[in-house]
Amino acid sequence: MDDQDGIHSPAERPSLRTRLAGVELESPLVLASGILGVTASLLARVARHGIGAVTTKSFSLEERPGHKSPTIVAFDHGFLNAVGLSNPGWEAATETIREYRTRSKVPIIASVFGKTVEEYPLIAEKAAAAGPDLLEVNVSCPNVAAEFGAPFEADPKVLATVTESVKRVAGKVPVAMKLSANFGAIGRMAKVCEDHGADAITAINTVGPGMLIDLNVKRPVLANKVGGVSGPCILPIAVRSVWEIRKAVKIPIIGTGGVGSAEDALQMILAGATAVGIGSALAFDGLESLPQINAGLERYLAGQGLSSLDAIRGAAHEP
Numbered sequence: 001m002d003d004q005d006g007i008h009s010p011a012e013r014p015s016l017r018t019r020l021a022g023v024e025l026e027s028p029l030v031l032a033s034g035i036l037g038v039t040a041s042l043l044a045r046v047a048r049h050g051i052g053a054v055t056t057k058s059f060s061l062e063e064r065p066g067h068k069s070p071t072i073v074a075f076d077h078g079f080l081n082a083v084g085l086s087n088p089g090w091e092a093a094t095e096t097i098r099e100y101r102t103r104s105k106v107p108i109i110a111s112v113f114g115k116t117v118e119e120y121p122l123i124a125e126k127a128a129a130a131g132p133d134l135l136e137v138n139v140s141c142p143n144v145a146a147e148f149g150a151p152f153e154a155d156p157k158v159l160a161t162v163t164e165s166v167k168r169v170a171g172k173v174p175v176a177m178k179l180s181a182n183f184g185a186i187g188r189m190a191k192v193c194e195d196h197g198a199d200a201i202t203a204i205n206t207v208g209p210g211m212l213i214d215l216n217v218k219r220p221v222l223a224n225k226v227g228g229v230s231g232p233c234i235l236p237i238a239v240r241s242v243w244e245i246r247k248a249v250k251i252p253i254i255g256t257g258g259v260g261s262a263e264d265a266l267q268m269i270l271a272g273a274t275a276v277g278i279g280s281a282l283a284f285d286g287l288e289s290l291p292q293i294n295a296g297l298e299r300y301l302a303g304q305g306l307s308s309l310d311a312i313r314g315a316a317h318e319p
């Protein structure tokens, strides 16, 4: 039987159930945006592997081709990508969400972005109408600066305007603002979002931009030259970011960046994350790693005699 501190009797199996901004998840694990989140069938396939929620690729009002190939390169410690927010536009995205609903009951998060501040509420309204469980607002992509200038998160006034305008049109759909660690003061940025109505924070987007150089042709590997860094090498930056955000705000955090194991996910939760985003690791390790991570989380809780992750969430902040 549970007591109020989440301690359980040894015979009981710990529960990974997680409440994220009012949305019930069977596991704290969330598919991060842009990785396997392009079609309904792919999203539904991920959903069959024990994930708590899936996030779509970020979509915009109009279709975007994205950057020229090569757009993504793997290196020893992660990925460098400059996909350039390619997506089929809002009509196809709406169809993806509707079709996904017919295939899976696992919650779906719709990720959106705008080319301008004014576009954010327009795309958010259309995305909310498609009926996702949560809206994620990407204001932090680091590889479209040549086209859009600095990401919208870089200016607190713009961040406030985008958050408020999306909240105004989102209706009952909770809104998560997705931030990066690329401008420092991520706690302050999260506070701006919370103060202007955000229901959650997703952190972090890819780090950088970064660059890798091909020794044979003696040129940058990516056609875009620079791209965002993801995967294991960004875990410490992501954990520190979640830690700072937790100190600054009360709203839930989807801690994302470099997670590939139960141990990584636990660090996010100890730093204060409610849910844990996972992206690049799925490309490295496959979808079979998801049930293994869930099993690792359960084993940890059982070993500590705890019935749920609530008992350890944010515990790393305790003196």
Ligand SMILES: Cc1cc2nc3c(=O)[nH]c(=O)nc-3n(C[C@H](O)[C@H](O)[C@H](O)COP(=O)(O)O)c2cc1C
Binding pocket: 032, 033, 034, 035, 057, 058, 072, 079, 081, 083, 085, 111, 138, 178, 204, 205, 206, 229, 230, 231, 232, 234, 256, 257, 258, 259, 277, 278, 279, 280, 281
């Ligand atoms: C190929 C690729 C495409 C991505 N596309 C998006 C995107 O469309 N929108 C978004 O918000 N983040 C996007 N991201 C960032 C991820 O959602 C995530 O925040 C980042 O990769 C860190 O997590 P990870 O280390 O687990 O991959 C993308 C990342 C990669 C590697």
